[in-house]
Amino acid sequence: MVGSDRRERPLIPTGKIARIAAALVVLYVLANFVDVWFASRSDYDGDATAAIVLGAAQYNGEPSVALRGRLDTAAGLYLDDRVELVVVTGGGQPDDVTTEAKTGYDYLRDTAAIPDENLRLEVQGASTYQSLAAAARFLAAEEIDDVILVTDPYHAKRSQLIAEEVGLSAEVSPTDSSTSIGRLLRETGATAVGRLIGFRRIDAYVDL
Numbered sequence: 280m281v282g283s284d285r286r287e288r289p290l291i292p293t294g295k296i297a298r299i300a301a302a303l304v305v306l307y308v309l310a311n312f313v314d315v316w317f318a319s320r321s322d323y324d325g326d327a328t329a330a331i332v333l334g335a336a337q338y339n340g341e342p343s344v345a346l347r348g349r350l351d352t353a354a355g356l357y358l359d360d361r362v363e364l365v366v367v368t369g370g371g372q373p374d375d376v377t378t379e380a381k382t383g384y385d386y387l388r389d390t391a392a393i394p395d396e397n398l399r400l401e402v403q404g405a406s407t408y409q410s411l412a413a414a415a416r417f418l419a420a421e422e423i424d425d426v427i428l429v430t431d432p433y434h435a436k437r438s439q440l441i442a443e444e445v446g447l448s449a450e451v452s453p454t455d456s457s458t459s460i461g462r463l464l465r466e467t468g469a470t471a472v473g474r475l476i477g478f479r480r481i482d483a484y485v486d487l
């Protein structure tokens with residue numbers, strides 16, 4: 280009977296398995312937080328064929344502070360001859376008179392004198408994934424896949440991972456805007472889940 284009891288007893292207690300699993304989850308989330316934080320403090324200093332400006336709010340054709348910061352950063356890349364093209368992205372809300380992309384296009388024409396032939400617009404995207412997937416498709420038609428993403432620091436890592444998922448070879452040149460711990464934590468969660476199940480699946484349920 281004693282031998283039978285020993286054979287039926289689990290080799291590793293259920294409670295210990297749960298603790299190990301919880302520790303692994305914590306380590307995974309922590310590793311993603313470090314990645315997100317490190318990316319928010321990094322700035323690519325090389326060249327690429329195109330810069331892609333991730334969309335942000337606009338108000339009747341006037342870029343928000345966040346969008347203006349991204350557009351100014353992209354304009355700097357172009358004027359410093361680090362990119363040949365600038366892609367502006369982002370659709371609009373139902374009541375908007377224009378889109379984030381068209382607002383960015385007008386701004387870059389007016390402030391940096393970037394000519395039409397060096398600008399591309401993606402005007403349908405309602406999320407980072409949708410905008411980058413659409414940009415990847417029309418850039419592929421021009422045999423372009425090397426890009427510099429321009430966005431806010433907290434958004435850098437997830438944007439880069441999404442770009443890679445849709446077939447782009449991407450680096451990031453973030454703006455100099457400040458980053459809150461709340462945004463870093465939000466991005467950590469989205470990045471951690473996206474790495475496990477794919478960012479396309481997340482986009483189907485959550486607008487990020």
